[in-house]
Amino acid sequence: MRAVVLSGGLTHDFPATTACLVELLAEQGVEADVHTGVDAALHALPGAALLVVNALRWTMTGPGTPDRYRRLAGEEGASPSASARAGLAAHLEAGGGVLGLHTASICFDDWPQWGRTLGGAWVWGHSHHPPIGPAIEAAPAAGHELVDGLDPFTVVDEVYGDLDLAPGIVPLLTARQPTGPDTETTHPLLWAREHGGGRVVYDALGHHPPSYEVPEHREIVRRAIRWTTRG
Template sequence: MSGAVRNLILTGGIGHPFADAAPALEEILAGAGVVSTVTDDIEGGLAALDQGGFDLLTVYALRWRMLGSEKYAPHRERWAFSLSPDGRGRLWNFVTGGGGLLGLHTALICFDDWPDWKDLLGGAWVWGRSAHPPRGPVTLVPTDRPHPLTAGLPPFTVTDEAYGDFDLAGDVRPLALVAPDGGRAWPALWARDAGLGRVVADTLGHDRASLEHPVHRQILTRAALWACRRPL
């Protein structure tokens, strides 16, 4: 394959500066020849996949049903979300049919009433169990498993949210770990096949500063290219 990678970034949600961070992600990936379309219209964005032309789908959003706590009440009308059957089919078919998927940070929390999302992404937030400490310094440490995404990269520390106690698919082999509050280490980066497609999940990336850390930038650009089977 040759030419620019066409990427669709699905974004938007509460508690995160997506309006600033998603354009930063777009700029970072542009440096690797990835041309992105950014939207917070999840269903409309996925419908655009049917028109062809996209190589990569990036989920950098916080869109779920917002059940339970009333602290979400002011946000439900705008941001509460359940992915439609058509949307589920479009997303699943795009990736398993050969497209790339990059799930970043809050992607683990998205689409909470769609069990197949965990099977596709490789991990999913579990309400009532999964958690993260308050945002603060966290260190991502590559494992000793050889992979193009992490080859030659050192550990790095950023101010971020370190997710833990989430569900993982049985075939996930972590490429990097974080230890929330110095406790149990949890996978923070993995890469896997899904049908004919490739998937990368990166649980860091709360804001622009995290995305723009020099080592994190390398991971993100490598992830996009690897997911699309392009030279790194």
Template sequence: MNGAVRNLILTGGIGHPFAEAAPALERILAEAGAGIVSTVTDDIEAGLEALERGGFDLLTVYALRWRMLGSEKYAPHRERWAFSLSPDGRQRLSRFVAGGGGLLGLHTALICFDDWPEWKDLLGGAWVWGRSAHPPRGPVTLIPTDMPHPLTAGLPPFTVTDETYGDFDLAADVQPLAMVAPEGGSAWPALWARDFGRGRVVADTLGHDRASLEHPVHRQVLTRAALWACRRPL
């Protein structure tokens, strides 16, 4: 494949500094050797309509968009951010990846689209309300497993201030490429890569904010993930 990678970043939501973190992610990927050019939007349905019209190689979900049921602490945010992905949106997303596109699910992607069970099957993991959790943001160490893969080849463990997601659902075929644990806590898969139809999927559960994304080793992981998902040289 030749030319720049075209990437669509879907973002937005509560409790995370997406307004500065998503542009930081755009810059990190743009500095990759292959030249990844990103379009950033918080209008998920319109973004997926654009995805279906063609021209994109990669879809990055870096958003916190779900129905916001239950706790009234979400009440002030529901009008702006509560979200249920439409049947058309679901089909557009699935067709893109199954047809050969790349998908990068970053951090809160696991929590998105909570009324779409197939999202777990596509991404490889999903948050389970009432069970999944993370401790307060703090130092966490990502440790590559012994599973050989281009995403983690030669990468050292690294420590970053972030959120450690745990007790979420994993698809049966997920083989973790790295684990992450808070200080004194249990380890959970934090990075995996898999095929979906003719496409490729990478999930990275780190990335709460710009500082996490810009950690030198995490930058490598993100760049490799984007390029691998698009079948480009790393």
């Protein structure tokens, strides 16, 4: 079984976190086909069971994008071609799975279908996360095989807040984020859904390798690989 892995981008150690994912894929008997080019990855999908997006690739020119990224758009910005976008649709229609990690929700800001597939999208100027720091407590829900039987656990990672969520998203893992001296809000970190004929999981954790060293998070990723590839 083969998974196409899109890796790479700014501000994160994607080679290191992708190595963690390649290891977890191998544990499930899935061979990783790693690409750093957006079109190369999406054109490699025929015959693959799974697309894994562990990358930060977007135009860097959309509304609200900070100037520090806009200045790099010419060399770092990315937008999938029409044929690459069609490749994702064909992958899903064939029953292929999608597993998006962490910054996958920021990717492809000029491709609305990507956000609809993943189930959520980052909106510059609205979505946010605090600086990575003390461990957060991640609380599993119940009623889905990705999290059934797991206890709450702590992990040093970022809590993405106020993503633009698709209707009907059911959080399977949540964490609280302070919003003031005496207030906090709860944000979804994980969900699973079916879309376009395939199964899709988004896991907002995975900022750095220590996140993948937490046993409960490793188990969630293992289960996500099995669920998106239908075992």
